Amino acid sequence: MRAALRRRLLQAVRTDALASFAPADGVWRTRCLHCRRALALREDGTAIGSASLEHVVPSAWFGRRAAAALTAQVGEDADDPRNLALACAPCNHGKGASHDARGPGDARARDVVAALLDARLARWREPLGDGMGD
Numbered sequence: 555m556r557a558a559l560r561r562r563l564l565q566a567v568r569t570d571a572l573a574s575f576a577p578a579d580g581v582w583r584t585r586c587l588h589c590r591r592a593l594a595l596r597e598d599g600t601a602i603g604s605a606s607l608e609h610v611v612p613s614a615w616f617g618r619r620a621a622a623a624l625t626a627q628v629g630e631d632a633d634d635p636r637n638l639a640l641a642c643a644p645c646n647h648g649k650g651a652s653h654d655a656r657g658p659g660d661a662r663a664r665d666v667v668a669a670l671l672d673a674r675l676a677r678w679r680e681p682l683g684d685g686m687g688d
């Protein structure tokens with residue numbers, strides 16, 4: 555797994571109020587942003603099982619006028635930790651086939667992403683220190 559991806563997965567859990575770190579086994583545990591299935595990451599950010607990185611506002615929507623109200627909430631940066639979350643692979647891929655493909659010009663797609671972003675921001679916390687730095 556690439557270092558940049560591991561770093562973003564760690565940023566997502568460190569800023570996720572539902573995530574906890576168990577020093578005994580060195581594993582972060584949280585829940586899928588969509589379906590709340592239990593997900594886990596190793597201490598170095600390597601995903602375990604079906605955990606995957608989700609960009610809540612799709613990366614391709616940044617710079618698009620129709621998505622401006624959404625991208626502004628995460629500092630106009632697709633890789634801002636506020637825009638990163640853990641999702642299980644089935645949810646992440648299911649999403650990719652629906653609203654990502656329709657794009658920000660589609661009102662229903664914008665509503666789906668706005669609700670997801672609300673859910674992500676409701677789980678926001680200031681990053682927990684874990685000695686990894688960033």
Ligand SMILES: [Zn+2]
Nearest residue numbers: 586589642645
């Ligand atoms: Zn899921």
